[in-house]
Amino acid sequence: MxxxxxxxxxxxxxxxxxxxxxxxxxxxxxxxxxxxxxxxxxxxxxxxxxLLADDAQKCFARFGLTLPVGVLVNPQIFSVRTMDLVTGYERHYQRFYLNMDRHxxxxxxxxxxxxxxxxxxxxxxxxxxxxxxxxxxxxxxxxxxxxxxxxxxxxxxxxxxxxxxxxxxxxxxRSYLAIQQWFPDEHESPMYSCIFDKTLTDCYSWGVSKDNCFIVGGAFPARRARDKFRTLKEKLTKRGFKLDSPVKTETCLVLSxxxxxxxxxxxxxxxxxxxxxxxxxxxxxxxxxxxxxxxxxxxxxxxxxxxxxxxxxxxxxxxxxxxxxxxxxxxxxxx
Ligand SMILES: Cc1cc2nc3c(=O)[nH]c(=O)nc-3n(C[C@H](O)[C@H](O)[C@H](O)COP(=O)(O)OP(=O)(O)OC[C@H]3O[C@@H](n4cnc5c(N)ncnc54)[C@H](O)[C@@H]3O)c2cc1C
Structure with a gap:
């Protein structure tokens, strides 16, 4: 010793x-x-x-910390476009996220x-x-x-x-396989979307603009997760999302x-x-x-x-x- x-x-x-x-x-x-x-x-x-949500921002207030602008990306988000791909419902609701470069x-x-x-x-x-x-x-x-x-x-x-x-x-x-892909952002206006489709996952999927990129991702049960992600992209493309030529693909485990x-x-x-x-x-x-x-x-x-x-x-x-x-x-x- x-x-x-x-x-x-x-x-x-x-x-x-x-x-x-x-x-x-x-x-x-x-x-x-x-x-x-x-x-x-x-x-x-x-x-x-x-995305730094309200509760995380409250922790920063407790720590007396301010965020340097160098970690932020374009755009800052006040509205979430929520879509249910099965029923076709679509709503916008207000939410104050800080949109950041996670790394x-x-x-x-x-x-x-x-x-x-x-x-x-x-x-x-x-x-x-x-x-x-x-x-x-x-x-x-x-x-x-x-x-x-x-x-x-x-x-x-x-x-x-x-x-x-x-x-x-x-x-x-319990965990899901999170898969997300980065695309050049070709949408008319940048956005943050929460996407629900119970035929693909009992969790949810997302689309978020970050500087000149658009990230599409989802959390799927591990079995046939990649097929489900492909189907998600097909469904989103039919709804006008521009998802050509991914520049990066990321996967990881996410707990739930x-x-x-x-x-x-x-x-x-x-x-x-x-x-x-x-x-x-x-x-x-x-x-x-x-x-x-x-x-x-x-x-x-x-x-x-x-x-x-x-x-x-x-x-x-x-x-x-x-x-x-x-x-x-x-x-x-x-x-
Ligand atoms: C696709 C996806 C999207 C998400 N989006 C959001 C979001 O927008 N907002 C939000 O609040 N949360 C989000 N989350 C959840 C959030 O990312 C995590 O809850 C958060 O990062 C947890 O922080 P942590 O420090 O506990 O772990 P992590 O952020 O995972 O950090 C773990 C660290 O441990 C290190 N490490 C791992 N293994 C080892 C090892 N063997 N030896 C040494 N070092 C090791 C790694 O370098 C890493 O930095 C998302 C999660 C996923 C998967």
Whole structure:
């Protein structure tokens, strides 16, 4: 034990949850943060709508943070065009989203992490084991295998969380395959659309303008997801959407918890925040507000200076989980 450097906390993943958590921790804690993303073009990029909803904006107000204009894209959105492809219904409703470049936003959040945190970019965590007084964390960094040691692990590594899989190998949270494609935007006026079609998915699809591009995507049950995405595009093309020559295709897992007991907040001295814990709205797939909120609540516990327990964290996230349960009840009505 004597020649090992043991950090107080290891944060795995620096998306909105991990970057916020690392930013808020007291500088007296010895913190290491390990993130897959780096500055290179082919680095990990989260496929996302990149819309900052009202609840996430409220978190920014609580943090006293303002958003740099460099992360915003054209246009800013006040109206959502909602379409049901089966019934043909179409409505517009008012909503105040901030339309962002998701990758720039993630990089900006990371840039706010203080220097007291030892940040490692381009690092993939493959697993960890409990040595009793600390965890041994295995990573691949610069194509070599390394180990780090920490008393606590905070898993902020998103939907496909290695930390959650290591803690709960048999636990499953309902998930969809999200597929989205980027096209040159050739529409007369830019827009944000929410698209429902129960023959394709019991979740929903979207179309959003971002600078000179138009993104079309959907969250589909994994079986024949690509066929369903193709059918979605055909149906949208018939309705006047211009979807020729995609410039980029992105896919990833997106969680949509079905029951309150599908949330997982951690085990032992490992805690889960953000989507790694299953904290994402099952009705709208809005996840950033829950990422910020869970990160803030866990950081507050660490900053108290006492031992942090799962019981404390469970109590601290009680309202957040309650809010998600209400979204669960809303889901059948919204779709
Ligand atoms: C298609 C799509 C559209 C969405 N649109 C919106 C939207 O418009 N608005 C909204 O609020 N939410 C949206 N969401 C949900 C939102 O993206 C997530 O809920 C949110 O990103 C969760 O943040 P997080 O920090 O918990 O996880 P993530 O953002 O997934 O971040 C996880 C981080 O962990 C790192 N990582 C992963 N694995 C490892 C590993 N093994 N080792 C080291 N690092 C690792 C990655 O680099 C990543 O940065 C969307 C989701 C999808 C899939």
């Amino acid at each position: 004597t020649d090992r450097y043991v950090f107080d906390v290891a944060v795995v993943g620096l998306g909105p949850a991990g970057a916020t958590f690392a930013r808020l921790l007291n500088s007296s804690l010895k913190v290491i943060a390990l993130d897959k993303k780096d500055d290179t073009e082919d680095s990990f990029r989260k496929p996302c709508g990149g 720039k936003f993630d990089c900006w959040l990371k840039s706010l992490i203080p220097e007291s945190v030892d940040v490692h970019n381009g690092v993939s965590v493959s697993g960890f084991k409990d040595l009793g007084d600390c965890y041994e964390i295995s990573v691949t960094e610069n194509k070599t295998r390394k180990t780090y040691y920490a008393r606590y692990i905070v898993g902020a590594d998103g939907a496909n969380s290695v930390v959650r899989h290591t803690l709960f190998p048999n636990h499953k949270i 918890p079905r029951h309150p007991w599908q949330f997982r907040i951690g085990r032992g001295r490992c805690f889960l925040i953000g989507e790694a814990a299953g904290f994402i709205s099952p009705s709208s797939l809005e996840g950033m507000s829950y990422a910020f909120d869970s990160a803030y609540r866990l950081a507050e516990l660490f900053n108290n200076g006492k031992e942090v327990t799962l019981k404390d964290y469970r109590r601290a996230t009680c309202l957040l989980r309650g809010k998600l349960v209400l979204k669960l009840l809303k889901k059948p009505f919204i779709t």
